Amino acid sequence: MMDKQLDALLHQLTAVEKVQQQTHKYVQDLPDDTIDASNDDFISLNNRHFFKNKDIYVSKHNRYAKYPLHTHQFLELNYMYSGHGVEYIDGKRVELNAGDVVLLNIGSSHSLEALGDDDILINILFRNKDIHLDLLDKLYDSDSILFNFLMNTTTKDQTEPLFIYFHKHGDSDVIHIIDTILSEYYFSRNFSNQIISSYLPILLITLVRDYQSEIMNKSKQRLNDPVMLTVLKDIEKGYATVSLQSVAKELNYNRYYLSNLIKKKTGQTFTELLNQQKLLQAQLLITSTKLPISQIIRQVGFSNKNYFYNKYQQKYGHLPTETRNRNV
Template identity: 35%
Template sequence: MLKEIHDKLIALTEEESQILNGEASVNKSLYTDEWNFVIDSNKLLPAGELIDIRKHTRFVNFPSHKHNYIEFNYVYQGKLIQIIDNKEIILQKGELIFLNQYITHEIKASNEDDIIINFIIRPEFFDYIITLLDNENIISKFLLTTLYTDYEEGEYLYFKVSERENIQDLIEKIIIELYEPSIMSKATIKLLVGLLIVELIKNSQDIEIYSVDNYEKMLIIQSLKYIDEYYDTATLSEIAENLKQPDYKLSKLIKKHTGMTFKELLQERKLSKAVELIKSTNYSIVDLIGIIGYENPTYFYKIFKEKFGMTPREYKLKLCDNIDIQSEN
């Protein structure tokens, strides 16, 4: 990279100077007029422009937010720390991440030596590019679901391409066009971004894919495994702590994906275990109640009868009668 461009990237912006002079938090009015911090492309892009590129503001945490555009973050030097669904993602020099407009993320304060380039791209920019791409590649699917379907889950593509010289060269050319503009720079940048997407497609082996929906399903799978194994002592707070999720959030996700509450799932597992023990052991009903983790026998009898239409003792007797009839036959 040319020294004069490097010096421009390192130089403080007006916003960064204000932060260093005591502005303790992000001035949200620079990014949005909405109360819930959805960054507005109209605040960042000149009227009529589909794409712009800017240096990410250093020295301050960007609290949890969304944006109404597609964003690429590129680490020119240093690192970038993002938090998505309580997952910390640390991008290193030369790495790139695509974020769709439904993702909610937080960005930790960058240091002086952390230079991040933000690509701010209105969805319409991809209308032409998408016609040139194979519908089966990862990036096309990312763009198609974001632009042309009702799918509104947060997604990102994380490109670990720091060793891909052709990709690094393309991004360097984009930055040069940005900081040494010519009469054709806007058109050149658009062409270079298109070429960048093509080169990224060629290196799909370097992509880490994330979807909020997939991540949620992973949390549900882990929750079900936990219930299955620790049914006798399981609590929502314990599994939430293990998965590093707030109780209320995990509770909502379980209901969303299973149609049942955590308590209902746990009860189903306890009852299925009770039936399993009735069938395969000679435990007394009192012992069985303790094994599956209930302290109140009256409550256990109540929910068992609601589920199976008979008491545990009646269930066992019926099971024995069936076994006797089968043995006689």
């Protein structure tokens, strides 16, 4: 029953599609503060609109008009729910049929040809913080192409943008997983956001297992960096108590050398990475529990309440109480 409801919802004309169906001209439907730069040929998007109160953003691509060339600072997964589509990614023409998936890196530029009545393309946007480091570790052990792709987005050490094309071959659980994500997103219930976040690593692993993957634009330099993987895993698992000193001791590195190495590899300091993880955990507790904010601050490892509020507002654009009220 839910599948029929989802199918009907996705084929239903949106307000933008009604205009585009008549004019066949692209209609800009994003808030102005989401666009960093724009001209007739190119659009640069930021994260503001897409991740205000969600870890993952899902949308249906509007049909009947060509979508202009654009780039963004988040990872994007394009899923051809039905029909057929054509997009140009970093100058490469990619045809998508029902069941096909494309994973685009941060900084990739792409445009899409106009879609027809039954051409339903789904966009799933996420930031690389949503990729669990245990997943990367498993993929690293298997020398996966996906590991190198995802690690490149994490460390910013890539030499050129990447995208991976997954062509559907026979039956796959990928379609069921994405349909589940879509149902949770469009027919939201309690904990839907947490369920969607949990399905993301399952989706990525299943893509590797079930689909024949092709690198359409390889990086000139493979990145297999166990040191950075250790640093990121220690931050992820021990965010409340971990320190640069403890990680340096574990790796048998000089603390100042490790600090400089982290900055060079990631573009961020150890403290900045640690604060990102603490804030992520704080937001998760704020949206999924009724714990007092003061208790959450202590639980995630912040010792200064004012510092926490300042950093939280910088990251999410509002205070923790507003996050909780929005979630309710």
